[in-house]
Amino acid sequence: MDRDLYPERIAYPPGPIVTGRVVRLLGGYSREMKVQQPALVAVLTAATVARLIGTLVLSVLRAGTGSGSRRKFKELRKGPEFLVTPLRIRDTAGVLCEMEIHGHLPQSALEPADHIQVTVRPQKDAELAPRVERIVNITTGQLLTPRIPTLWSHLGPALVLQAMLGLLAVAVVVAILLGSVG
Template sequence: MDGELFPERVAWRPGPVITGHVVRLMEGYSREVRVGQPVLVAVLGTAAVVRVVLALFASMLRAGAGAGARRKWKELRKGPEFLVTPLRLRDGSGVLCEMEIHGHLPQSALEPADHVQVTVRSQKDAGLAPRVERIVNLTTGQLLTPRTPTLWSHLGPALLLQAAVGLLLIGALVAWLALAG
């Protein structure tokens, strides 16, 4: 039979562990991490408190406030992108299984015909193949754990530090008002 005219059916096995041989790593594409608006509003709101305090302090010194390179709301709301690479492997019973690797792996980490043990988890969207959490390459003895960017890595340490200081300032102001009143 012609493989292009009659492609072999691909199964999405729920796992949690699938053992088999790598058939093919398909072309990767990017997917966006969703950013929740309430979390973003809370972080940006508390960070704004610090910016206001710094702007007031700078205006008192007449030094001018150096705003730095601030990212826009739309850019922060968009979320980080990560690489999705579909992986096909043939399990011990001969079934062709497809799953998704989220994040980057070293280029030589998986080769066709490598014997692997893959830990997968179903994704929230039932229309997507299971997500690979861990790969043990039994041929090379490597343990591979793909990592995707998170909301916190997307926002960055500077913005999160500003938000933490802003939260402390708000807490101190509330405590001072409670003691004074």
């Protein structure tokens, strides 16, 4: 049968664990991750409090405020992008299965014909192929766990630290106010 005229059907694997051989790693593309607005607003508000306190202290010391490279709310709201690589394997029953690897893997981690065991889970969108959580490459003995960015890695350690300092400053002010009332 001509594979160009009658391509083989591709199935999404039903189970959480699929064992088979790598047929093909397709070209990767980027997908944007959604950022929950309430969490972003809370972090930015707390960070702004810390930044205002820092600006006040610096202006009192006449050291200047510094320009810094702040990212805009719109940039932070957009969310990080992560690499999505479609993976096709032929399971032990001979069925061609497709799944998605989210995040980066080493270049030589998977080769065609490698015998692998994959742990997958369905995505929120039922139209998308299941997401790979873990790959055990039986051929090479490697355990592979792709990692995608999180909200906290997207915001960055500086902004998260600023937010924690802002929350601490607000807690101190509230404690002082409550202490003076009682």
